[in-house]
Amino acid sequence: MPLRLNVGASRKVTDNNYGSRGASVNLELELDASLVAEPGKLQEEIRRLFGLVRASVAEELNGHGTAAGNGVADRQTANLRVPHSDGGVTTSSRAGTNGAGSRPATASQVRALHAIARSQGIELSQFLYDRFQLHRANDLSIKQASSAIDALKAVGVGSHD
8 A cells, every 4th residue: 555645835924015925835645655664765755855845835935936937927837746756746836927027916915905995985896997907806916906905095095084
């Protein structure tokens, strides 16, 4: 019976634009069960895999996780392929950047946009289309989302005078 191993790493970093961003990589693979009888080799394989996923997470957070490798590509998916000892392969997807040339809006930014628009009585999809020619907050770049948050807050400040 094969030995199933799940190795993962996740990291979240703060962001200057109203939130944080994170990356996570998880691998699940089958190893030869005989490795249990050789704890040193098993531990070495686990260390190697953890090193691989930690490096992948760091690469993604540093903006080098796109297929083009420069952090300024269209929305793309880069696949991390990890060979198994049995010849199989585990594939993990990592999201790249959006078409605006920067990272996508954070989940915190998207939530903030919806909350501010709701509190102001503003139709968010129309606001986003008028300003960015986009219909969904999830389609904004991190910089666009920051700008949209500032604009929505400014509308609220002006309406209370």
